[in-house]
Amino acid sequence: LSSESNGTKAFRRFAIHGDTRATGKEMHGKNWSKLCKDCSxxxxxxxxxxxxxxxxxxxxxKSCRTITFDEFKAALGELARKKYKDKTGEEAxxxxxxxxxxxxxxIAGVTVTVASPTVSRLTDTxxxxxSHKERFDDTxxxxxxxxxxxxxxxxxxxxxxxxxxxxxxxxNKPTVGTKE
Numbered sequence: 001l002s003s004e005s006n007g008t009k010a011f012r013r014f015a016i017h018g019d020t021r022a023t024g025k026e027m028h029g030k031n032w033s034k035l036c037k038d039c040s041x042x043x044x045x046x047x048x049x050x051x052x053x054x055x056x057x058x059x060x061x062k063s064c065r066t067i068t069f070d071e072f073k074a075a076l077g078e079l080a081r082k083k084y085k086d087k088t089g090e091e092a093x094x095x096x097x098x099x100x101x102x103x104x105x106x107i108a109g110v111t112v113t114v115a116s117p118t119v120s121r122l123t124d125t126x127x128x129x130x131s132h133k134e135r136f137d138d139t140x141x142x143x144x145x146x147x148x149x150x151x152x153x154x155x156x157x158x159x160x161x162x163x164x165x166x167x168x169x170x171x172n173k174p175t176v177g178t179k180e
Contacts, residue, residue: 010035010100011072017105026066029056031105032075039100041076046083055079076100 012024014035019028027035036042036052059075060067067075080092087095121127125140135147 007073007076007097007100008069010039010103011069013104014038026068027072028066029053029060032056032067032072034105035100035103036079038106039103041079041083041096041099043083046085047079051082052079 015027080096084092
């Protein structure tokens with residue numbers, strides 16, 4: 001068996017599934033169960049989820065919560081002998097390795113947005129009124145903090161000063177007809 005055919009890639013893919021800190025060298029029981037489900041090792045008759053958990057507990061070290069690749073191969077071998085009772089040990093292991101070869105975790109049940117008329121009516125920003133209308137621009141994109149907070153104009157020394165920028169014009173009036 002080559003290094004790919006004995007399930008190293010599948011082991012690595014399932015080992016890092018759902019864990020950002022995983023290195024791919026060890027697999028948790030949760031990911032072991034997922035591998036067995038997604039790759040159809042569990043058939044409901046010969047092998048159940050309970051069998052998978054028992055085999056995991058049997059092959060892992062006492063103080064560990066994870067299994068290494070060698071322990072993974074031993075666990076699959078044990079499940080293979082139970083699943084394919086009519087075949088020899090090596091033939092059964094080859095069959096189980098064929099099941100997991102090249103597989104990756106199946107991501108199902110991901111949250112999907114619902115396009116119901118109620119939701120679309122409630123999220124249509126063109127129908128917003130009052131202060132909520134101020135939170136979005138013409139395209140319907142949020143303005144962020146500018147849409148939530150009244151931004152105070154602090155440009156003058158008195159709030160609400162209406163003749164901003166006129167002081168320089170008043171002080172430096174152009175004098176007509178005088179020479180300097």
